[in-house]
Amino acid sequence: MKKRKKIGDLAEQKVFEYVKKKVIEVFGEEYGKQVEHVAQTQGDGLGYDITAFDYLQPQFPPKPIKIEVKGTTSTSTNAIYSISYPELEKFIQYKDEMWLVRVYGVGKNREMKMEIDNDFSSYDSVSDLLTRKYAYIPSTIDVYGTRVEKK
Numbered sequence: 001m002k003k004r005k006k007i008g009d010l011a012e013q014k015v016f017e018y019v020k021k022k023v024i025e026v027f028g029e030e031y032g033k034q035v036e037h038v039a040q041t042q043g044d045g046l047g048y049d050i051t052a053f054d055y056l057q058p059q060f061p062p063k064p065i066k067i068e069v070k071g072t073t074s075t076s077t078n079a080i081y082s083i084s085y086p087e088l089e090k091f092i093q094y095k096d097e098m099w100l101v102r103v104y105g106v107g108k109n110r111e112m113k114m115e116i117d118n119d120f121s122s123y124d125s126v127s128d129l130l131t132r133k134y135a136y137i138p139s140t141i142d143v144y145g146t147r148v149e150k151k
Contacts, residue, residue, distance in 0.1 A: 011071025011103035012039055012049050014112055019052045019067065026055040027062050047090030048098065056118070065118075066094050071103040077115065079104065082139070088126045095120040 016037045024032035031053050039049040049069045053062035068090070070081045081102065091098050099118040106112055123129040130136060 007071045007073060007106045008069070011106045011112075012037065012069045014103060014106075015067065015069045015101050015114065016050050018114070019050060019055070022055040023053050023062075026058050027053055031062055045086075047084075047087045048094075054097075054118075056116070063097065065097045065099055066090070067099045067101055069101050069103060071106040073106050073108065075105045075108070075110075075113070077102075077104065080137075085126065085142075088129060091120045091129060092123060092126055095123060 016035070020032050020035040023035050035052040036050065038046055038051055047068070048066040050067040052065050052067060054065050055062075057063070068083075068087055070083065072079045072081060091100070098120050099116055102115045102117070104113045104115070120129070123133065
């Protein structure tokens, strides 16, 4: 768990630095100061890690975005990663402003690679997202109680 958290934190920091730099290049220092690593400033429970502005499709005023970061030490783009149901719900809730950024090679001596997925607008539900976008293996089930029948 500690190792996964360390990898995730490092990936988030790299994405934060990169995105802030790109926002400053495209929109200027004023907007760069507004890029926030919310996973650190507000905690991990938001369903995304960074708030910024869409520097890939610049417009004025800049369009706010939310970024969920997933990091792996693997350099393979086929590496399995975990995503929570609440995170998937954010992809639907903020579908026009949500980015998933995967970072490969975290902690390796070579340069890390990033892959940006910002295409969630055509999905209407988590079920739709899982059915049409992702290949996945359910690995855990949260159980909220046990039904006990009285005899």
